[in-house]
Amino acid sequence: MPDRNTPETTAPERLRIVIAEDHYLVREGTRRLLEDTGEVDVVAAVGTAGELLDAVERFRLDAVIADIRMPPDHHTEGITAAHSIRARHPDIGVVVLSQHANEQYAFALFQRGTDGLAYLLKERIGELDQLLRALREVSAGRSVIDPRIVEVLVGSHIRTTDSPLAQLTRRELDVLRQMAQGMNNRTIAESLSLSESTIEKHVNSTFAKLCLAEESQLHRRVTAVLTYLRHGPTGPA
Amino acid sequence: MAGVHGWPVRVLALCGGLGLLYAVPAGGIWISAERTLAWSLGAVLPCYAAGLFLWWRAPAHPVARRLMAAGSCAALGLVVRFTLTLFVEPSDWNPPTPLVWTAVLVARTIDVVVSVLLVRLVALLPDGRHRYVHERVLLGALWLLTLYPPALMASDVPEQLLSRLLVQPEAWLPAVGAGLLLVRSLLPARDRGARSSRLTLVAAAAFAVLLGRGSSRLFRMWQGETGVAYFIGAALGALPYLLISVGVVYAGFRHLLPGMDIALRKPVVYGLLWLIIGGWYLGMTTALGLTAGQYLPIGLAVLVAVSATMLFQPVRGRLNQLAARRVFGARPSNFELLVQCGTTLEHAYDVKRLAPQLATSLREGLNLRWVRVELGAADSGDGPFAVATAGSRAAGDIGSRAGVRLRHGEEILGFIEYGPKDEGWFTPEDRDLVETLARQAALAVHNARLTAELSARVDEVQRQASELNASRTRIVQAQDTERRRIERQLHDGIQQELVALVAKLRLARNQLRGGGSTVDSTLTEIQEDAVRVIDELREFAHGIHPPVLTDQGLAAAVTSRARRLPIPVTVHVEPTVCARRFAPEIEESAFFLVSEALTNVLKHADAARVTIRISHAEAALLLAISDDGVGFPAGSRLGSGLTGMRDRIEAVGGELSIESRPGGGTTVHARLTERRRETTHA
Numbered sequence: 001m002p003d004r005n006t007p008e009t010t011a012p013e014r015l016r017i018v019i020a021e022d023h024y025l026v027r028e029g030t031r032r033l034l035e036d037t038g039e040v041d042v043v044a045a046v047g048t049a050g051e052l053l054d055a056v057e058r059f060r061l062d063a064v065i066a067d068i069r070m071p072p073d074h075h076t077e078g079i080t081a082a083h084s085i086r087a088r089h090p091d092i093g094v095v096v097l098s099q100h101a102n103e104q105y106a107f108a109l110f111q112r113g114t115d116g117l118a119y120l121l122k123e124r125i126g127e128l129d130q131l132l133r134a135l136r137e138v139s140a141g142r143s144v145i146d147p148r149i150v151e152v153l154v155g156s157h158i159r160t161t162d163s164p165l166a167q168l169t170r171r172e173l174d175v176l177r178q179m180a181q182g183m184n185n186r187t188i189a190e191s192l193s194l195s196e197s198t199i200e201k202h203v204n205s206t207f208a209k210l211c212l213a214e215e216s217q218l219h220r221r222v223t224a225v226l227t228y229l230r231h232g233p234t235g236p237a
Numbered sequence: 238m239a240g241v242h243g244w245p246v247r248v249l250a251l252c253g254g255l256g257l258l259y260a261v262p263a264g265g266i267w268i269s270a271e272r273t274l275a276w277s278l279g280a281v282l283p284c285y286a287a288g289l290f291l292w293w294r295a296p297a298h299p300v301a302r303r304l305m306a307a308g309s310c311a312a313l314g315l316v317v318r319f320t321l322t323l324f325v326e327p328s329d330w331n332p333p334t335p336l337v338w339t340a341v342l343v344a345r346t347i348d349v350v351v352s353v354l355l356v357r358l359v360a361l362l363p364d365g366r367h368r369y370v371h372e373r374v375l376l377g378a379l380w381l382l383t384l385y386p387p388a389l390m391a392s393d394v395p396e397q398l399l400s401r402l403l404v405q406p407e408a409w410l411p412a413v414g415a416g417l418l419l420v421r422s423l424l425p426a427r428d429r430g431a432r433s434s435r436l437t438l439v440a441a442a443a444f445a446v447l448l449g450r451g452s453s454r455l456f457r458m459w460q461g462e463t464g465v466a467y468f469i470g471a472a473l474g475a476l477p478y479l480l481i482s483v484g485v486v487y488a489g490f491r492h493l494l495p496g497m498d499i500a501l502r503k504p505v506v507y508g509l510l511w512l513i514i515g516g517w518y519l520g521m522t523t524a525l526g527l528t529a530g531q532y533l534p535i536g537l538a539v540l541v542a543v544s545a546t547m548l549f550q551p552v553r554g555r556l557n558q559l560a561a562r563r564v565f566g567a568r569p570s571n572f573e574l575l576v577q578c579g580t581t582l583e584h585a586y587d588v589k590r591l592a593p594q595l596a597t598s599l600r601e602g603l604n605l606r607w608v609r610v611e612l613g614a615a616d617s618g619d620g621p622f623a624v625a626t627a628g629s630r631a632a633g634d635i636g637s638r639a640g641v642r643l644r645h646g647e648e649i650l651g652f653i654e655y656g657p658k659d660e661g662w663f664t665p666e667d668r669d670l671v672e673t674l675a676r677q678a679a680l681a682v683h684n685a686r687l688t689a690e691l692s693a694r695v696d697e698v699q700r701q702a703s704e705l706n707a708s709r710t711r712i713v714q715a716q717d718t719e720r721r722r723i724e725r726q727l728h729d730g731i732q733q734e735l736v737a738l739v740a741k742l743r744l745a746r747n748q749l750r751g752g753g754s755t756v757d758s759t760l761t762e763i764q765e766d767a768v769r770v771i772d773e774l775r776e777f778a779h780g781i782h783p784p785v786l787t788d789q790g791l792a793a794a795v796t797s798r799a800r801r802l803p804i805p806v807t808v809h810v811e812p813t814v815c816a817r818r819f820a821p822e823i824e825e826s827a828f829f830l831v832s833e834a835l836t837n838v839l840k841h842a843d844a845a846r847v848t849i850r851i852s853h854a855e856a857a858l859l860l861a862i863s864d865d866g867v868g869f870p871a872g873s874r875l876g877s878g879l880t881g882m883r884d885r886i887e888a889v890g891g892e893l894s895i896e897s898r899p900g901g902g903t904t905v906h907a908r909l910t911e912r913r914r915e916t917t918h919a
Contacts, residue, residue: 075788101775103800104785104793123768156800159807 014038015135016060019045020052020081021067021097030065030125039132049077056085061092062139065131067122068098068105079109086116093138095131097122103149107226110143114222118144143222154180165228167209173228175202180225246302250292253285253309260315268322270523277315278520279475283513284308287482290509291489295497299365303358304485307351311478314347338390345386345403352410353379355481359414359443360421363436363488364495369424372417379413382406408454411477415444443480450476472521479517483560486510504659510560518553522546574602578674591685592625595678599655600627603667606656612643612682613651630656639663641671643679650682708884715881726777734770738763783828790817791824791858792851795831799849802835811852819858820912822889827851827860827909830893833882834862834905842866842903856911863904868897879905 017040021027027045034040044055049070056064064085068078082094093116098105106119118134124146125131134144154177165173178188185203189196203221210224261282264273285308291301321340329337357376358365367373389402419440453473489497490506526542578598592610600608607628643651653675657663741763748756778784786794792810799806818824831849838844844866852859879895886893891909 099771099775100784101772102779102783102785102797104789104797108789123771126764126768152800157802157805158796158800159805 014041015062015139016041016043017135018043018052018055018059018061018064020049020064020070022047022070033125033128037128037132049081052081053084056089056092063093063095063135065095065097068096068100076108082109082117083112090116095120095134095138101148103153106145106149110226114143114226116141119149120144120146121148150180168206172202172206175199176206176224176228180228249309250289250305253312256312256316257282257285260312260319263323264315264319268319270527275471275475275520275524278516280478281308281311281315282516283482284478285312286512287486287509291485298497300358300362300485300494301497303354307354310347310351310354314344314351317344342387342390346383349382349385349406352407353382355477356410356414359411359481360417362418363493368421404454409451412444412447412451415440415447419444447477471524475517479513482513483510507560511557514553514556514560518549522549574598575670575673578677589623591681592623596625596627599671599674603670604659606659609654611652641675643675643682645679645683650679708887711881711884712888723781731770731774738766741766786824786828791819791827794828795849795851798832798835802847804844804847806847806849809850814851814853823858823909823912826885826889826891827858830860830882830886830907831862833878837878838864838866858909858911860907861904863902865902868899868901868903870899
């Protein structure tokens with residue numbers, strides 16, 4: 001999730017990445033596309049999660065692109081690999097490319113924290129800007145989630161029984177919903193016709209209710225949004 | 238008829254009875270028991286008793302009147318004869334005084350009258366009325382025979398020859414009657430029923446017997462009127478009277494005599510037959526014993542008398558048994574009853590039929606007034622399942638009933654109640670018999686229940702088998718339908734889109750070659766199209782099988798499916814089920830059930846909310862999908878989707894039930910027996 005409060009930091013040097021993708025044409029296509037931009041240096045392109053973990057050990061990297069589904073089992077090897085990379089190399093960001101437009105996979109990816117992780121649909125390869133931006137975000141330790149997933153979550157009318165959102169006021173939920181759509185405090189204030197300081201107050205009480213007061217500003221913002229998305233907004237208020 | 242001719246007939250009957258009362262002891266004591274009892278007890282008494290009885294019950298019936306008249310006349314004949322023998326001096330006999338002569342004439346005429354009456358009776362069976370002209374003429378002419386004794390006596394015939402000639406009508410007339418009856422039965426008649434062939438048979442048999450009896454008269458004349466020959470003659474002479482009496486009583490009882498539709502009580506008929514047979518037996522044994530006493534030393538005579546008694550006793554017993562059998566129907570002995578009931582019970586698989594069978598055979602076998610059989614476990618709470626009563630239960634019988642329980646092990650399977658016997662006392666043997674039968678019946682009820690249970694189970698298995706077959710067929714059909722759908726969607730949807738893409742790519746190349754500036758927008762369009770195809774393909778693949786189900790399990794897949802529902806949905810997943818993985822077929826069946834149910838809610842329910850519950854109890858996965866929609870009436874036919882769901886759920890050993898009522902929403906419940914997944918995936 002790109003945070004618009006944070007100014008873009010464009011690294012002057014080329015990003016060093018590894019691509020892990022079992023399908024040869026996709027793998028080579030992606031590599032060509034990225035190298036063509038001149039902003040990325042594809043250090044290696046591998047076909048399995050094991051080779052990916054090897055490459056991570058061997059090269060100094062900024063980020064990796066991992067297919068969610070890889071041999072041998074073709075399930076969620078990409079997510080598992082992302083978790084182990086993040087655990088051992090917190091400075092390497094991971095963009096998981098997925099063919100599943102399903103939020104459950106995003107939740108699985110973000111279940112241990114959102115830092116340095118991105119969940120993108122595979123067809124975003126064609127939208128090179130988005131892919132590049134995601135690579136930069138994760139290499140900077142931030143997080144990105146595919147707009148398509150957000151769309152599903154925002155449009156949902158689900159309500160699960162164990163929702164921590166139950167303790168939020170209606171106004172706090174409104175603010176959180178806007179936050180989930182990627183707005184910063186100022187744009188939220190404009191949209192709800194409230195002052196920015198009021199929004200600030202709502203945001204802080206929301207963080208407190210979700211037990212995020214101690215976290216860093218950036219992290220708790222993303223986590224709050226994810227909590228919101230995961231446990232289901234009550235629908236348009 | 239009885240009103241017009243009532244009193245002369247009554248006087249005749251009375252005179253006959255008084256005559257018998259006088260003649261039997263008088264003849265037996267003062268004249269000679271040997272000479273009189275065989276006749277008076279063996280012939281006249283049966284005839285009179287049977288006649289009196291039938292006339293009493295059906296005074297207008299010609300057969301009854303004739304029999305009664307014959308018996309009474311014969312009794313009067315006895316009176317005249319015995320009185321003459323007792324009171325007339327020997328000197329008055331030869332030559333006879335006019336009084337004696339007249340009395341003898343009367344006695345002899347009476348003999349002829351009796352014979353004629355019997356002929357008419359036999360010849361006109363069964364209704365006692367003339368049917369043909371020859372009968373009327375012939376039977377009318379027979380009355381002329383009453384002139385035969387006076388004519389003979391008036392003529393100058395030697396005494397020896399006279400007595401031989403005089404007995405001829407009595408000897409032959411019964412055979413004439415039987416012959417006429419035979420002719421009658423053979424002649425065609427409009428109203429002859431099925432009985433005519435039987436009548437022919439009876440008539441032919443009677444004709445043969447009575448003809449033989451007439452012939453015996455000749456033999457008796459030749460052998461003389463004394464000793465054993467006399468006894469045999471008397472025995473044979475009594476035969477027609479005995480046969481006719483028994484035959485008519487039996488026919489009356491069996492309603493074989495048209496017009497005699499009296500309801501004869503079985504015990505009375507039996508009593509009458511018993512009396513006839515008993516009289517005959519007494520007469521025969523006495524006559525034989527005394528006859529022997531005349532010719533043999535006293536010791537030997539006693540031996541003969543005892544032998545005769547013993548000889549006739551089985552005959553009498555057999556006759557009585559035969560009478561009882563004919564009157565009461567085939568009444569089995571206790572042992573026979575036991576065997577018969579046992580056989581019935583052995584094959585009684587239908588408990589409903591068992592009760593009446595048991596009641597009837599018990600009642601008939603033991604001659605009980607009524608029997609009530611109640612079958613069914615007393616402790617089952619739903620009352621007896623078969624009750625049968627044989628015989629009618631009078632209000633007064635309540636106090637005198639008794640009962641036996643049907644037990645099998647500790648279980649009470651029924652109750653037999655019964656009233657008093659029709660005649661005689663209820664003996665301990667009878668009680669034993671009832672108890673034995675009750676034990677057999679209990680076993681039979683038990684067997685019948687087992688059989689019923691077994692057949693119910695077999696039915697159930699058959700039903701399940703056919704349901705399984707149908708369900709398999711539906712599953713296969715559903716699979717085929719699904720494959721056709723996939724094929725169509727691939728060909729008509731995605732493949733066509735790819736073809737369009739190819740076309741657009743070619744367009745882009747053309748534009749590029751022409752150096753046109755529109756190539757960029759075309760390529761953008763192509764990319765958007767391609768993304769759309771990818772999207773479509775993803776949805777399509779998801780529809781075939783949602784990957785999240787395989788990768789993350791049921792709870793995640795259901796939640797994800799719920800998230801895409803356009804109406805508010807609440808998902809309750811029990812924490813123990815959340816991360817749990819089940820066997821793939823269980824997860825898939827459960828997921829497709831939820832999916833199908835949600836599709837139905839959207840399509841038909843018009844619901845504002847849906848609630849999905851997934852829980853876990855007793856090694857089973859429980860699903861419930863309820864909505865607050867319009868519902869449907871109970872008993873509605875399930876749509877093909879839900880039928881398919883039921884097939885799927887049942888195929889993996891689960892159960893599906895649907896609760897709904899109009900306006901009250903619908904809840905789909907499913908219960909799937911838990912099977913854990915062998916290998917789990919992260």
